[in-house]
Amino acid sequence: MRATLAPRRGGLLASRAALGLVIAAYTAYTLGPFLWLATMSVRTTGEISADHYAWPRPFHWEQFRVAWVDSDFATYFWNSTVVVVTAVAAVTLIGAAAAHALARYHFPGNRLIYGILFSSIIFPPQITLISLYQILVDYGLYNSLIGLTLVYVSLQLPLTVYLLEGFFARIPQDLFDAAKMDGYGDLEIFRRIVLPIGMPAIATTLILNFIQLWNEFLFAVVLVTDPDKRTLPIGIRAFMGDHFQDIGMIAAGVMISVVPVIVAYVFFSEKLIRGMTAGAVK
Amino acid sequence: MAVVQLSKICKRYGSAGPVVVDNVDVTVGDGEFMVLLGPSGCGKSTTLRMIAGLETISSGTLSIDGRTVNDVPAKDRDIAMVFQSYALYPHMSVAENLAFGLRRRRTPPAEIERRVGEVARILGLTPYLARKPQALSGGQRQRVALGRAMVREPMVFLFDEPLSNLDAALRVATRNELIKQHHRLAATMIYVTHDQVEAMTMGTRICVMNGGRVAQVGAPLDVYWNPADTFVARFLGSPPMNLFTVPVAGARVGTAAIDAPLLRWSGAALAPLDGREAVLGVRAEDLHLAPEAAGAAPGRIRGRIFAVEPLGAETLVAIETEGGAECTARLPRDTRARVGEVVTLHFRPEAAFLFDPQSQAAIPALPAAGPLRTGAVH
Numbered sequence: 031m032r033a034t035l036a037p038r039r040g041g042l043l044a045s046r047a048a049l050g051l052v053i054a055a056y057t058a059y060t061l062g063p064f065l066w067l068a069t070m071s072v073r074t075t076g077e078i079s080a081d082h083y084a085w086p087r088p089f090h091w092e093q094f095r096v097a098w099v100d101s102d103f104a105t106y107f108w109n110s111t112v113v114v115v116t117a118v119a120a121v122t123l124i125g126a127a128a129a130h131a132l133a134r135y136h137f138p139g140n141r142l143i144y145g146i147l148f149s150s151i152i153f154p155p156q157i158t159l160i161s162l163y164q165i166l167v168d169y170g171l172y173n174s175l176i177g178l179t180l181v182y183v184s185l186q187l188p189l190t191v192y193l194l195e196g197f198f199a200r201i202p203q204d205l206f207d208a209a210k211m212d213g214y215g216d217l218e219i220f221r222r223i224v225l226p227i228g229m230p231a232i233a234t235t236l237i238l239n240f241i242q243l244w245n246e247f248l249f250a251v252v253l254v255t256d257p258d259k260r261t262l263p264i265g266i267r268a269f270m271g272d273h274f275q276d277i278g279m280i281a282a283g284v285m286i287s288v289v290p291v292i293v294a295y296v297f298f299s300e301k302l303i304r305g306m307t308a309g310a311v312k
Numbered sequence: 313m314a315v316v317q318l319s320k321i322c323k324r325y326g327s328a329g330p331v332v333v334d335n336v337d338v339t340v341g342d343g344e345f346m347v348l349l350g351p352s353g354c355g356k357s358t359t360l361r362m363i364a365g366l367e368t369i370s371s372g373t374l375s376i377d378g379r380t381v382n383d384v385p386a387k388d389r390d391i392a393m394v395f396q397s398y399a400l401y402p403h404m405s406v407a408e409n410l411a412f413g414l415r416r417r418r419t420p421p422a423e424i425e426r427r428v429g430e431v432a433r434i435l436g437l438t439p440y441l442a443r444k445p446q447a448l449s450g451g452q453r454q455r456v457a458l459g460r461a462m463v464r465e466p467m468v469f470l471f472d473e474p475l476s477n478l479d480a481a482l483r484v485a486t487r488n489e490l491i492k493q494h495h496r497l498a499a500t501m502i503y504v505t506h507d508q509v510e511a512m513t514m515g516t517r518i519c520v521m522n523g524g525r526v527a528q529v530g531a532p533l534d535v536y537w538n539p540a541d542t543f544v545a546r547f548l549g550s551p552p553m554n555l556f557t558v559p560v561a562g563a564r565v566g567t568a569a570i571d572a573p574l575l576r577w578s579g580a581a582l583a584p585l586d587g588r589e590a591v592l593g594v595r596a597e598d599l600h601l602a603p604e605a606a607g608a609a610p611g612r613i614r615g616r617i618f619a620v621e622p623l624g625a626e627t628l629v630a631i632e633t634e635g636g637a638e639c640t641a642r643l644p645r646d647t648r649a650r651v652g653e654v655v656t657l658h659f660r661p662e663a664a665f666l667f668d669p670q671s672q673a674a675i676p677a678l679p680a681a682g683p684l685r686t687g688a689v690h
Contacts, residue, residue, distance in 0.1 A: 202397060202399065204395045204396075204397045204399035205399050205401065207361075207364075207366050207386075207393070207395070207399065208393070208395060208399035208400075208401075208460075209401075209412075210365070210366065210385075210386040210387055211364060211366075211386055211387070211391065211392060211393045211413075212387075212412050212413035212416055212460075212464075213387040213388075213413055213416035213417055214387060214416055215387065218416075223401065226403040227401075227402060227403055229403075
């Protein structure tokens, strides 16, 4: 018995070790640049130029204060927070409602609307930049946070509806019927059944949208010009000149901007993974 | 409680779509346990969903206690339904599942607590009230689904194949539980199933459906012993009733392999069939290897055994006659039968059924023959 089990156990250990090595290598690959950035954020640009990879000595924590106070990062952070949180909330609410309607109600044109939404995912959003610019100018929304928020909502809505529709369509019809028999109307069923059950998928879209919009640069740089309306990615760009780039301050700015993403990910990661693997296992 | 009346109910999907429920006329009495029985696709679940308000009614009238409810939304019909999939809300605990319907009706919290506690006690769910559905076994989930219906104390209970996902032992236990609850609640219940055993054991009456139409409505044993047509005759009974197309000559049917006197039918009933063919039906449990001592000359079927299935309590023997007809006999467990053996099976003439070969409808037997058939129950 032992003779037959021993090779199997050895093989299992070897495969686990190999898997551990692969995971360690991948972690180093992804975490390395982040740690490097973290060290640069507490070093001055002069120190970084002298030795790119040296350990901070001393730690220049004041760079964060300089970025936050002197370089208006507090304003950029607030602008980003207002725009992204509002846009993500709107996208989630509208997207979930639309996805529920498309997944559950068989009305004429259902698949046509779905097809149009799906087709808008295929094309790169950059092709809409000029027309969106013109629309915002026409409606007096150019160079405003409201205009940028609306653009962000329109950018993220199709993918959100697409992802949620797929998840919602898998919720058994019997649950809706049972809720109807229990006396609930359509809106209440959406609020009390669809949203809680769809939370893993909603969390997935929530975090994906948050990360994407938090880092969004192109539309923000084109549609917002006032310094006091800048979002974080544009604020970081302010440290980049034509001939000189303040690498240390850029790193500090990036670290500031990364914090909310990490917090959001930690908060929603479990649901994110559950949403991404939904349907993969029975 | 309530009387549910279906008058000429039809369901058609789309203006040119197929008719899936066709002119259903059934009245379910107050406190009755009506079973809608039929094969998959016969329209029984659609009928139930129309009663529930989950499907629109294309034509006809549905009334509950005399009030027409065709256009009343499901939530306002005061009907509870137990689903085949249980349909428990996965994000809620057992207690929340039970209370969900009551909360909507603004029942006072103390009353909700009392009713949930009582139903949980009756169904043995008290230890599981804090659990989520995924932490329950199939049987426990089924009881929660039943409890969710019971706690609301509705006018009508609907069941859509609620035992289909349970294993055999649990199915029997839950079946008995449902029968017990029906007696306790004395509620009007409509139960959909394709399982004839469930229908026979649970139903006050059975409504057999075929192709969207009602084939027969009646008490379980009445339907079993007086089937309206060959469909009902074969659908109720396991193994299904044996049917043979045989020529009629006077008051006898017969070929070289199958022969029987037709004692249950009057001359007037048999006259139109004389010289023509009819469908003779004999249930598997009415066939015997040896002729019965008493009574008239027995009917007989001669053929070669091609399958023997010893089931422990009984033995099923399948034979093929010279004409190629197949039939199954349910014989005693100690029957010694071998495949390939030629045997003659006998049956009492009173146990025979006769059907019209064209319409497949039963040829009405003499009234006196009706009650004696119930005596044939083993």
